[in-house]
Amino acid sequence: MNTKTLLSLKQIGKTFSNGTVALQDMSLDVHEGSFVSLLGPSGCGKSTALKIVAGLGNLTTGSMSWPTASVDPLGRPDHEISFVFQEPTLMLWATVFDNVWLPLRLKGVKKKAARAAVEEALEMVGLQDFAASYPRELSGGMKMRVSIARALVTRPKLLLMDEPFAALDEITRSKLNDDLLRLWQKMNWTVIFVTHSVFESAYLSDRIVVMAARPGRVVADIAVDAPYPRDSSEFRSSPTYTNACNSASKALHAAMLSGDHM
Numbered sequence: 001m002n003t004k005t006l007l008s009l010k011q012i013g014k015t016f017s018n019g020t021v022a023l024q025d026m027s028l029d030v031h032e033g034s035f036v037s038l039l040g041p042s043g044c045g046k047s048t049a050l051k052i053v054a055g056l057g058n059l060t061t062g063s064m065s066w067p068t069a070s071v072d073p074l075g076r077p078d079h080e081i082s083f084v085f086q087e088p089t090l091m092l093w094a095t096v097f098d099n100v101w102l103p104l105r106l107k108g109v110k111k112k113a114a115r116a117a118v119e120e121a122l123e124m125v126g127l128q129d130f131a132a133s134y135p136r137e138l139s140g141g142m143k144m145r146v147s148i149a150r151a152l153v154t155r156p157k158l159l160l161m162d163e164p165f166a167a168l169d170e171i172t173r174s175k176l177n178d179d180l181l182r183l184w185q186k187m188n189w190t191v192i193f194v195t196h197s198v199f200e201s202a203y204l205s206d207r208i209v210v211m212a213a214r215p216g217r218v219v220a221d222i223a224v225d226a227p228y229p230r231d232s233s234e235f236r237s238s239p240t241y242t243n244a245c246n247s248a249s250k251a252l253h254a255a256m257l258s259g260d261h262m
């Protein structure tokens with residue numbers, strides 16, 4: 001396993017101007033190529049942590065560093081992060097192709113020059129035949145696939161996913177879980193995945209970081225020591241999966257008792 005540290009958070013804290021302590025003393029080293037889930041009750045700071053990693057929010061205390069990544073003069077990783085949100089956030093008036101082209105377009109890449117990359121991204125998520133479709137013509141799962149294609153068209157090193165499948169039905173979610181794992185292995189990404197689901201975190205990740213609220217903090221760090229690819233039915237009935245679910249459930253339960261997140 002790769003043990004190079006891609007991202008290091010050292011005792012980071014975030015207090016919003018209204019006084020809410022969204023994160024306190026959060027430390028986390030994320031290894032290159034790992035799949036880390038942030039699991040926790042509502043309000044424990046999962047999204048805040050993800051936004052800070054994406055450079056979308058400032059730290060109040062602590063530090064964040066990228067020991068192995070190339071960085072710009074402000075210390076931000078250079079074009080290597082993509083973000084996938086719970087809502088696909090597609091442009092409804094634009095075709096699937098144009099939606100996926102957007103991140104490249106924002107970097108000044110013309111449509112013709114972007115064509116190969118967009119087509120490759122669509123193929124990776126199984127939507128090569130839908131380039132000319134509009135979002136209204138797609139199912140919820142397909143819209144999320146477009147959102148993932150848009151995230152991977154820039155070939156990111158780190159993929160940040162904020163409850164990407166939470167709004168989908170169980171079957172679609174399970175299929176997208178498998179497709180995500182397949183892509184993760186193929187693309188050699190590092191993934192930080194926010195979820196409320198113990199089962200999803202245990203199925204997907206090699207590490208589950210459990211957080212508690214008020215103040216948002218890390219309360220458990222659970223390794224899911226099983227190789228990939230994970231055969232869905234076999235892995236879900238394995239002791240490793242069951243133990244990971246039990247440990248994560250217990251930690252989550254304790255986290256919920258320790259916070260007044262109701």
Ligand SMILES: Nc1ncnc2c1ncn2[C@@H]1O[C@H](COP(=O)(O)OP(=O)(O)OP(=O)(O)O)[C@@H](O)[C@H]1O
Nearest residue numbers: 016018020022041042043044045046047048049216
């Ligand atoms: N811009 C903001 N201003 C003030 N408080 C905020 C802001 N954004 C988030 N918070 C608060 O910070 C805390 C952490 O929020 P955050 O969205 O990171 O939690 P979360 O774990 O992602 O929750 P959920 O699972 O419900 O999405 C919450 O108490 C939230 O109300």
